[in-house]
Structure formats: C-alpha cells, structure tokens
Amino acid sequence: MGNTITEKILMAHTGLKKISAGQLINARVDIALGNDVTAPIAINEFQKAGGKKVFDKNKIALVLDHFTPNKDINSAQQCKAVREFALKQKVTHFYEGGQVGIEHALLPEQGIVLPGDLVIGADSHTCTYGALGAFATGVGSTDLAAVMLTGELWFKVPQSIKFVIYGKLQKWVSGKDLILHIIGRIGVDGALYKAMEFTGETIGKLPMADRLSMANMAIEAGAKNGIFAPDAITREYVKKRAKRDYKFYSSDADAVYSDIIEINAGGIEPQVAFPHLPSNVKPISKAGKVKIDQSLIGSCTNGRIEDLRIAAQILKKRKAASNVRLIVVPATPAIYKQALKEGLIEIFMNADAIISPPSCGACLGGHMGILAEGERAITTTNRNFVGRMGHPKSEVYLASPAVAAASAVLGRIASPAEL
Amino acid sequence: MIFKGRVWKFGDNVDTDAIIPARYLTTSDPRELAAHCMEDTDPNFVARVKTGDIILGGENFGCGSSREHAPIAIKAAGISCVVAKSFARIFYRNAFNMGLPIFESRELGDAIKEGEKITVDSAKGTITVTKENKSFTINPIPPFMEQLIADGGLMKHIAKK
Numbered sequence: 001m002g003n004t005i006t007e008k009i010l011m012a013h014t015g016l017k018k019i020s021a022g023q024l025i026n027a028r029v030d031i032a033l034g035n036d037v038t039a040p041i042a043i044n045e046f047q048k049a050g051g052k053k054v055f056d057k058n059k060i061a062l063v064l065d066h067f068t069p070n071k072d073i074n075s076a077q078q079c080k081a082v083r084e085f086a087l088k089q090k091v092t093h094f095y096e097g098g099q100v101g102i103e104h105a106l107l108p109e110q111g112i113v114l115p116g117d118l119v120i121g122a123d124s125h126t127c128t129y130g131a132l133g134a135f136a137t138g139v140g141s142t143d144l145a146a147v148m149l150t151g152e153l154w155f156k157v158p159q160s161i162k163f164v165i166y167g168k169l170q171k172w173v174s175g176k177d178l179i180l181h182i183i184g185r186i187g188v189d190g191a192l193y194k195a196m197e198f199t200g201e202t203i204g205k206l207p208m209a210d211r212l213s214m215a216n217m218a219i220e221a222g223a224k225n226g227i228f229a230p231d232a233i234t235r236e237y238v239k240k241r242a243k244r245d246y247k248f249y250s251s252d253a254d255a256v257y258s259d260i261i262e263i264n265a266g267g268i269e270p271q272v273a274f275p276h277l278p279s280n281v282k283p284i285s286k287a288g289k290v291k292i293d294q295s296l297i298g299s300c301t302n303g304r305i306e307d308l309r310i311a312a313q314i315l316k317k318r319k320a321a322s323n324v325r326l327i328v329v330p331a332t333p334a335i336y337k338q339a340l341k342e343g344l345i346e347i348f349m350n351a352d353a354i355i356s357p358p359s360c361g362a363c364l365g366g367h368m369g370i371l372a373e374g375e376r377a378i379t380t381t382n383r384n385f386v387g388r389m390g391h392p393k394s395e396v397y398l399a400s401p402a403v404a405a406a407s408a409v410l411g412r413i414a415s416p417a418e419l
Numbered sequence: 420m421i422f423k424g425r426v427w428k429f430g431d432n433v434d435t436d437a438i439i440p441a442r443y444l445t446t447s448d449p450r451e452l453a454a455h456c457m458e459d460t461d462p463n464f465v466a467r468v469k470t471g472d473i474i475l476g477g478e479n480f481g482c483g484s485s486r487e488h489a490p491i492a493i494k495a496a497g498i499s500c501v502v503a504k505s506f507a508r509i510f511y512r513n514a515f516n517m518g519l520p521i522f523e524s525r526e527l528g529d530a531i532k533e534g535e536k537i538t539v540d541s542a543k544g545t546i547t548v549t550k551e552n553k554s555f556t557i558n559p560i561p562p563f564m565e566q567l568i569a570d571g572g573l574m575k576h577i578a579k580k
Binding site for chain 2: 024037038040041044045048049050066067071072074075078121122123124126138139140141142143145146149150154188189192193219222224277364365366383385386387388392
C-alpha cells in the first residue's frame, strides 16, 4: 500500500519507516512562522517555559504584516515585543517596515519555504505553501512556542482527498474560481482535518500564482493542508529563489484516499462567495444586481504580480465607479516595485484606486479599508464571515481579481465580460 | 474532570471572528479579549455569562483563523468547557494546547435548550441534563490529548519530557 505526498513529507520529518493516516507523530519542522498578532503570545509562552535560545535562528520567520504600518499604540507595542525578540534571538527571516510583505506571499517569493519542507505557521493561511509541494499547516501560538523551543511538533497524519481537475479554463477563470467552486461543492468543513491534494491535467498547466491562491484557501474547507505535486512549473519558480536544498515528493499510484472528486473545470464560470461563508458560492451569471461600496484587490490569496496584471488589464483607461472605493494592495515590496516598473500602479491610480502598502489590515477588518454598517465589499481575500472586514452588519463577497476589478468599474458585482 | 453549568447555545460554523473579532487582536490580555467574546453574535453574552457556564456549538466550531485569542477569550470569559458536534482543527489543537476543555457530542445540541443546566463528566464520558436526568455520551478523548490536559497544556507537557 502506497503513500500520499502528504504522508511522505511527514514521514521524512520523523524517524519512522512507515506512516498511515490517523497516526499521531512528532515531526521536525523546517520553517516556523509567526506574525505581529500571533507571535507575541508565542514569545510569552516560550519565555514562561524558560526558553533562552530558539532551536534554530534560520528556521524561524517573524513577519510584522497584520496591524502594520502600526495602527495604534497597542499594535505598536505588539510589534515592538516581536522586534525585540527577533533581534535578541538573531532570527534570520525577520521582516518589518519597508521590507515587510504579506507573509504567505513573501515566504515563497523569498525562497524561504521550499518543496518537501514541513512548515508550520501561527496563521491559518500557512497552508498556502502546499502549492510548492511542501506540507504546510496553520497552528496556534502555543504550537509556535513549542517549535521555537524544540524544533518539533505533534501532528495527526491526515487522510487525503484527491481532486482530479480536468478541462480547459474559460476566459477570466482562475485558480481562485476553482477553489471557490470546490469549497462551494464540499462545504466549509468538507475537508475537515484532511489534506486536499490537487491533481489532473488542468492543475498540470496551472501557473504557480493560481496554485498559491488555491492552496491558500484549503483551510476554508476545514483542511489541514492543501498540496500540489511539484513539477516543471514548480522547478521554474523555486530554482531562482532557493538558497538551500529541496526535494520533490509525489503520491504513489496505490496511495489511499478517503475520497476522490473529479471536477470538469471547463464548465466553471467566474465564482462569487456570498456572505457569510466562503462556501456560499454562486457563478457570476447568477449573482444578480449587487451594488458595492468597496473593491479590494490584494491579500495572501490574490495580491501577487499576476493578480495585479489581470486587474490592470481590466482597469486600463477605465475608472472605478464614483461611489466605489477601490483599494489595491501589492502583497510584497518586490511585487510593488514590479508593478511600478510595468506601469500597473499608474493604471490603478488613473482608475482612482488607493494603493495600500503591503498589509493584511483590510482583509481581517484591522485597518486601512474598514466597512461601515450596511456597506458591501467585493474582495479578492479569503473570508467573508460576519464582521470580517468591519461592521457586523457589513457584507463581504469573495471573488477573483478580474471580477473585483470589473465590479469596481461598474459599481456592482460584475463579470469582466460585461465591460 | 466534572463541569457543571448553564448552556449557551450557538449554531454551526461559529468562526473565530465571531468568537473574538480581529479588531481586538491588538492585545493578548485575556481580560481585554474576554470583554469582547462573542460580541458580534450576541452583544449581551459577556454581561450575562457566569463563571462555570458551558458553550454548546454545532458543527465545525472555531473555524477560520488560527488565533489562540479565541480559546483564551472563551476561557477568560468564565466558560468552563465547550461542547460541540465537531471542532475546526486549529481550534481543537489550540484548546488542548492552552488548556480549554472541549468535548464532542453529536446528540446533545438538538436535545436541550439554551439556559438548561448540564453536567459534563469527562472520566465517565457522559453529559447529563440536570433537570430531565437525560444522559448523552461524549466522544472519547485520544490518550495523547488526555496527557496534554493532565500535564496542563503543551508547554508543560514538553517541560515534563
């Protein structure tokens, strides 16, 4: 009986020769991540446990991206606590100020997370790195403290669901639409405790940016991780970024899955998740006339250069509707610079967009784009829970950069095909 | 462990933004977090909750973000334990790691009303509805999780090793 890619990566990080779903293991961690919201609790726990020195300063990433640029005195205090810890411990991958990017865009971009790695992060969207063929999962702050202290953590080996995706994607349909469609189909707990393994001819041709968007939202189906077997596209992405060795794993032909789900991607339209669950998905043709007050293009799901290029293609020589606040958030400084170089920022500004520095702020209702009572936003982010982006009586609709850009222009949820 | 308390009922998919909205995550002070626990779902929850009360959730309790602030807020609000049909996995980890007792029971939620008193007996694996003397089983806690609780959470468990 063979193993899945998820089982193989986990096993390679233990001393075990055999591993199976449901087993409780202790595994070595390659990279452990924390941010300005989750790291302060981890640092406190680390110190309370008598921790003096982190297990490996090269295997910890601390990224101050949530309430930054510092929103208020409290958030400044949290950043200060993390900064002091990072400097004292000489943490290699510490990012703040003008170097900071949204963590899940930044770590793959900088080659900090690589294929075959076991990555944990005190942030639920850590599952993003599964796009590279790594096992990556979100955990809590105490988990992060334990890893900073020992370099290891407990895991339950998950069962895997295999998604076999075939067919040619229609125009304006992206990885974001695929994952929204999948979550709509299986529900917000459809992959609870499980790995979502994405395979099939459509996936084989899918660019890395789209894979990152898909793996990012595995958690929205309750999954422990999302994962793609690395291939030529992966190699092309990592070879210019990696500063250490990495390994490609793939599932055995006789690996065991709890479920196999086939999806004809050719029949999928651009998707929109209506309030207040990421699974409340409709195809754009059934969205009806939904007026919007804000459109946000950015986040760890869709703030990459490829996303900005699609948005700019739609926004070129057009303007956001007068009643719509259009906010564009390049996810990292490198993406921001590239967007400047390609003239995308100018296109956005000519479309009356607000350009935000890289930050998670608006996505989680922290700052820099909060919604008032009764307001509606279309956004390329990953969650639309009650109050997610502001007032408990505001509404969040999730979609791709193409749909968010077209909606900004028309002032209502719209397909780019309508322009 | 035995927990006796009044039940606060919530539905399916209670997310961590509902438990503690992100706008309050600029602090990790348990008392400050507790002051806003469940605020967007039930603004009166914090004012009316009593020490020892029990939260009863539906499917996928604690879905969404990894914020440990969620179980911290619940515990600091005075809740003794959470019972749900199922838990989202990061919340499940966090609860055991930081010491908030949680139990899975599929039948209890549909059988009782908000405000009723129940007794959770983790050793016997039962939940009893005090008034009606009805009893329900809870899913057994895996031995490793039991060890985590007995040791007082993940960090103390590691220290012991």
